[in-house]
Amino acid sequence: MGPRIGRVTYTGGYVLPGTTPVPGQTALPADLESAAVEQVAVWHQQRDKLGLFRHWPSSGTYLVLSQLPMLPQVTAMLRPYRRWAI
Numbered sequence: 014m015g016p017r018i019g020r021v022t023y024t025g026g027y028v029l030p031g032t033t034p035v036p037g038q039t040a041l042p043a044d045l046e047s048a049a050v051e052q053v054a055v056w057h058q059q060r061d062k063l064g065l066f067r068h069w070p071s072s073g074t075y076l077v078l079s080q081l082p083m084l085p086q087v088t089a090m091l092r093p094y095r096r097w098a099i
């Protein structure tokens with residue numbers, strides 16, 4: 014068999030706030046922008062403990078690492094925007 018060529022076309026994504034979408038582009042939905050701002054704010058507030066779910070600073074070390082990198086409400090809000098097509 015000879016070499017095979019494949020092609021992938023990416024058609025997802027949004028135009029960021031402050032940019033005017035041209036035909037064929039989609040503006041970032043307000044709820045996605047709000048979720049991104051909320052998530053980044055929490056990451057910034059917790060930047061010294063990023064990844065920690067629980068921290069017990071007294072009498073020994075007690076750390077529980079988070080299994081979810083996103084806020085639960087952000088994860089729930091993103092669910093309807095998932096799109097898979099193969």
